[in-house]
Each structure stands twice: as C-alpha cells, then as structure tokens.
Amino acid sequence: MPLPTIEWIGVVDGRIKLIDQTLLPNELKYVYCDDIESIYNAIKTLMVRGAPAIGIAAAMGTVIGIKNKNAVNFESFFKQLKEVTSYLGSSRPTAVNLFWSLKRMEDTALRNSDKPISEIKDILLNEAKTILEEDKEICRKIGENGENLLEDGSCVITHCNAGGLATGDYGTALAVIFAAVEKGKNIRVYADETRPLLQGSRLTAWELKNAGIDVTLICDNMAAHTMKTKKIDCVVVGSDRIAANGDAANKIGTYSLSIIAKEHNVPFYVAAPASTFDLSIVSGDEIPIEERSPDEVTSISGNKIAPDDIKVFNPAFDITPASNIKAIITERGVINSPNTENIKNIIGNKP
C-alpha cells in the first residue's frame, strides 16, 4: 500500500510554493508566496493549517521576509528579522509551534551573528529546510511510537486533520494510523467532518481514501451515537499546544469528543511533537483561544446557511483536560496518564 507524503510546501526559486488547502478536495492548486504578506495571509486564511505545518510555513516565511532586506550590520539585520517574526507571529494565536519555529529562526540568527548578513540568510534558509526535514523524521517516530497502541482490526475516530497536510510528512494523529497500516494491520477510521471549516471531510477523508484506508465520514455530532452503536477502539487527535500539565488545545470539538470518549470508556490519545508542548504555561487555562469570523459558520462555499446578521460564537479551538487523555504520543515516546511529572520526564527542557 502506498502511504502518502504530500509535498504541500517547498521553497522554489526564492518563493514559497504551497497547496491552497481551502480548495481541497475539489481542486489541487499550488500558490506561490514571494512576500511575507502573502505567507501571513496563507496562514491566516488556513491555506496552510495544522500546528507543525504552520511552524514550517512560518520558518520559510521568515526567510522570504528577510530575503530582500538590506542591513549594514547584525544589529539592524536582527531588528528587521524581529519585525518579520513578530508580524508572522500575529497570524494565529493558538498553535505554539508557530512561536517555537519563529524563535528557532531568531536563535539561529543570533548564534551566527559574527557571520556576514548574506551568509546568515543562507543559514536561515537551511534552518527552515531543516525544520521541514526534522518534522518528517518526527512524524515517522510518532507513527512508530503510536502504532502499537492500535491492534489489528481496530476502529479509530479522528477529528480535524492531523495528517500529511498538517505536517512535513504523514501527520501526527494520522501517522499513528498510517504506521499501523504499514505494519500490515487492518485499521478502519471514522472521520469527524469538523465544522466549521470541514478539515475532516475535505482533508482527512481525502488523505485516508487516497491511501486506500477504510474511512467513513460522520458529522461531529454523530460521534457519540457511533461510539454507542459501532465498535470504536480509540480516538486519536493532534494538538496545537499542550500545557505543562498535559491540557491540550486542539481544533474546536476535540474537548467534546474527549468527554464522549470518556463516557463510552474509549481511550483518547493525542499525538503531537515535542514542539507542541508549552512548558511555560501551567495549564490549558492560559492558552489563548482564537475566535474567527462568523462567516465561517453562516456560509459554506459562498452559500448562506443562516439568517442575515445572526450573532455567532466561533472559537477555533478548545482545551481537552489532561484527565481526559489516556496518553500523549510524541517522537520521544508515549506519555501515559499525562501530568506535569510524566511530561517533564519525557519532554524535559524543550530543544
């Protein structure tokens, strides 16, 4: 079985080439970003989404942002770099991988402050490429560490898209499924469609179907009935930021799914790289939750589906408490019963 690695992003001739994920699955279209406004916009409008993918795109965006800047010394160069990173950092507030990646680019510049500016620019391009390459390796490791949680014949529910389009390789949550399938296990998946932006139906169902995996699409509100009436073995989702105590932010509806899983005694797993942990915050209460435009809820594909001027509450994420999570699957190992102590042992000081 051919498992997918979607080359959704790359730096080509000094521009960022990426798939516009908002058009999938109806249209597979690449767009080119040659300034930071366009990469900011790509992140903001979810052409690129998924915590690790946002980190990769932001690193590449930083390279594009400083490409044409002229600075006579490191001090002024670094000031320009910080303008770029703080602009890109304002695109989306919740996923910590964005800030992790931008900080890594800044630190790389600082470490090379004695070199000529043109050389630092090359080093930063290489760093962005390294972030992408490392993420590929991380996906494989997450898959490897997580796949033995799935027995042959397992049936999994997933939410949103934590697959090839959200990472450098074949995902975090979906990596666990893909790796199990690579080992010859038969895995079936129910994919939550994930309102309002339908990443589950548009991206996850598409990725799994393309990989030949048995996938069934459900609306988010069907997960409880599905757990009650079908044999569901576990839930696996990704995450956008994990607090020191294991509380995990992820796409809106994840918290709901974790409560429903608990009610049905279905194990609930989060799969995420170490870069998703934010050990500077004690609990999920400190994670800022992005609220997005009412239009995302009141219209689909340009068609109005609600009354004019209706008030809308549209949080893009929610927080799943650590107590609802059986284990967090990372590239460094599986953190069972996540809490401050267990997380510290495996994640320690973030690189």
Added chain:
Amino acid sequence: MPLPTIEWIGVVDGRIKLIDQTLLPNELKYVYCDDIESIYNAIKTLMVRGAPAIGIAAAMGTVIGIKNKNAVNFESFFKQLKEVTSYLGSSRPTAVNLFWSLKRMEDTALRNSDKPISEIKDILLNEAKTILEEDKEICRKIGENGENLLEDGSCVITHCNAGGLATGDYGTALAVIFAAVEKGKNIRVYADETRPLLQGSRLTAWELKNAGIDVTLICDNMAAHTMKTKKIDCVVVGSDRIAANGDAANKIGTYSLSIIAKEHNVPFYVAAPASTFDLSIVSGDEIPIEERSPDEVTSISGNKIAPDDIKVFNPAFDITPASNIKAIITERGVINSPNTENIKNIIGNKP
C-alpha cells in the same frame, strides 16, 4: 414582544398548503400538495419536519389521500384508508407522532363506520384540523409547564428545531423559551446549527431572531466549550419518540449534548407532547433509527464538501438515555427524573 405562530400548514381548497422548510431562511415559499405522493415526499424530504408537525401533516395527508377514493361500503373504504395510512407511515421511521396521528385517523373512521362515506370524509377532515388545533393548545401548555424551570436571565442551549415550524403553535422546546419571555423573563439562547441539515441555523436561529430573542449560533461541536466558558443554565430539546422508561429519540447530536451537559452539571430537559411517548416499547433500544442519504453530509446547497464516493454514516437520530434527562416537560405536567413509574403516573394510557 410579538411571539411567533407560523401558519406553516393548512388545508386550502382541498389541497395542503405548507412552507417548504428546506428553503428557509433564504426563501419563504409555500407549496401545495394535492395527492399523497406529494405529501409523502414533503415529509420524506423534510419540507415538513419535527415530530408533532409530521403528525399534523400526515393527518392532513390522509384526508387528501382518501378524498377522491370511491368506495361502496365502509369495509372497502377502510381498506383504502389503510393503504393511505400505511403508505404515509413508511415516509419516516423514527417519530412516533406520525404513527399516533395515522392511528387516530383510522380510529376516527372506525368509530364512524355506520355513517355514509362522504360524511366520514368530512369527519376525517375535521379530525385532522382538530389534531392541529389540539397541538396549538399543547404547545401553550408545554410552555406554561416548562417556563418556570427558566429563571430570569437564564441562558439556554437548544439543538435542532423544536419551535413553531415543528408544531402547530410555538413549539415544544422553544415553547418553554417563548413562554418564559412572555412572562417578561430575559432569556438568551445558544442554538446548535445541527448538522447535517442545519435546522438549528436555518430554522431555530431564524424563529428566535424574528421573535426578538437574543440568539447566538454555534456549531454542534462548540457546545462543550460554550458550557465550559459561558454561563449556561440548561439545555432544552424536543423529542421524536420517548420509550416507557424515558429514553428519548431526538435529532442526531442530542445524545452527545446530553453527555456534555452531564459533564458540566447543566440540567438537560426534554419538551414533548404526550403523543411522543411510545409506552409499547420498554427502552430506547427498540426505537428504529432512520439512516439518510450520504449526500446530506457530503454536499451543502449543491456544493460538494467531501471527496467523491466517500463512505458516510448518516443516522438522523440518536437516543438519549433517561438517566441523562433531568425532566420531561409535557402538556400534562413535568416528569422529574423520568423512569417507567414516573412516566406512567403522568402519561398513563395514551389517549
């Protein structure tokens, strides 16, 4: 404040005139049904929906169905009538009000078997009108009985549409809200959009907004986050069939919402007329769950939102166990902690 009674159905010149609810809120269009195929189709395609409304439409459909039938004696007339009722009864399997209403039309014919056929037809037309009139009275009673569960300043979550478009008057779940507002209470509502057919955004949000009630639209998967971050005082929903033990079938997503409410210690109320109870079945396990077309999940307003030929699970209802329900609000009174004994005391032998 003008509270709504939407005249969505009536018999006009021997035809049934009804609002095509699939077009709301974008278009308010009446259609005319002058044969049983068209009323069957109206129920099947959800032009008419909501358990009490289906009962009303089916009674009127029965009148239309036997209008032009010629029978020489009661025996052959009743055979024709049974053909009509069993055809209409096959339109949707879950809501018991459909079968209750059709049985009531049959019983009315049987009680009048000594009368001329033309007179029986008139009696049946009157019976259908009586069912509509009685339902109006029932809505008001449900509102009256339920409104004192809502304190001034309460904030309520509701799911799907159990309002004026689902009943003869101003609803079951929404009757509770409308009646509280009539009493001068300030009530705010979060309306689940209710995928896949969006009765919450298209109908409930529209009805509440038209009535000047403070309503905020959310996606179904946002209810848990809303309960956690906003002050939610209770959930009120309708029902399509309630078993003798209090297990209640309602629109898909209701069961999910009941689990989430329990997790947050938010009281969960079901509002429904006595005709929704099916005391012939012991528990919700015996309620048939309608599964509908994949198209409802894979496209919206004709736009595809999922990959081609994706497998879909599309149950239209789910079962909320009685243990998750704090009270069932009926026209005969409020059944607290619903169970077989408490239900029998208030509903007794169904009329």
